[in-house]
Amino acid sequence: DAGVIQSPRHEVTEMGQEVTLRCKPISGHNSLFWYRQTMMRGLELLIYFNNNVPIDDSGMPEDRFSAKMPNASFSTLKIQPSEPRDSAVYFCASSYSTANTEAFFGQGTRLTVV
Amino acid sequence: TQLLEQSPQFLSIQEGENLTVYCNSSSVFSSLQWYRQEPGEGPVLLVTVVTGGEVKKLKRLTFQFGDARKDSSLHITAAQPGDTGLYLCAGGGSNYQLIWGAGTKLIIKP
Numbered sequence: 001d002a003g004v005i006q007s008p009r010h011e012v013t014e015m016g017q018e019v020t021l022r023c024k025p026i027s028g029h030n031s032l033f034w035y036r037q038t039m040m041r042g043l044e045l046l047i048y049f050n051n052n053v054p055i056d057d058s059g060m061p062e063d064r065f066s067a068k069m070p071n072a073s074f075s076t077l078k079i080q081p082s083e084p085r086d087s088a089v090y091f092c093a094s095s096y097s098t099a100n101t102e103a104f105f106g107q108g109t110r111l112t113v114v
Numbered sequence: 115t116q117l118l119e120q121s122p123q124f125l126s127i128q129e130g131e132n133l134t135v136y137c138n139s140s141s142v143f144s145s146l147q148w149y150r151q152e153p154g155e156g157p158v159l160l161v162t163v164v165t166g167g168e169v170k171k172l173k174r175l176t177f178q179f180g181d182a183r184k185d186s187s188l189h190i191t192a193a194q195p196g197d198t199g200l201y202l203c204a205g206g207g208s209n210y211q212l213i214w215g216a217g218t219k220l221i222i223k224p
Contacts, residue, residue, distance in 0.1 A: 031210060042215075042217060043202065043217075055210070056211075095210075101204075101206040103157075107155055108156050
């Protein structure tokens with residue numbers, strides 16, 4: 001298996017622009033997570049999906065952030081409009097099930113908003 | 115609120131030395147996972163411990179879960195430059211949630 005695949009690896013955008021991050025989880029994994037990592041705050045859970053349904057989005061910082069999972073093999077995280085404070089590394093991770101919390105991470109998307 | 119405190123935050127030692135990283139909480143976890151993250155990559159799972167007092171070994175790395183399942187340690191024997199990275203502990207509860215430590219940045223100098 002290729003593992004969790006994220007795209008793009010790097011994104012530089014201007015403040016106010018829309019940004020879309022993409023994720024393909026490991027086939028057969030029912031749980032998908034979006035995380036944000038910064039030096040100051042470490043790894044923060046943004047949203048959790050189980051069987052394509054958003055279960056917990058309490059970590060989504062603002063209404064500017066939205067996430068979708070239209071099917072078991074694809075998820076997006078969108079920021080509209082983007083702000084400089086959104087600059088961070090965004091990770092997608094998947095796990096086999098709710099009961100098995102061992103997470104497999106993608107390589108991340110480094111977002112820079114200027 | 116469940117919290118996991120990792121210590122030290124940063125450690126720089128010479129190749130061949132031994133080291134221990136700690137992960138402590140006042141909460142009980144059903145499992146404790148350790149991950150290593152290298153620059154430009156996502157965290158990679160090293161081990162999961164689930165039983166109080168459990169010890170697992172991965173080559174020169176020894177992981178221990180506290181008897182009360184509130185703390186864990188990672189001991190590296192004869193550290194190598196390839197051990198350099200950010201080590202993260204994460205506590206699992208009764209649901210999907212993982213509680214993450216802030217990480218220990220480890221540098222092994224040749």
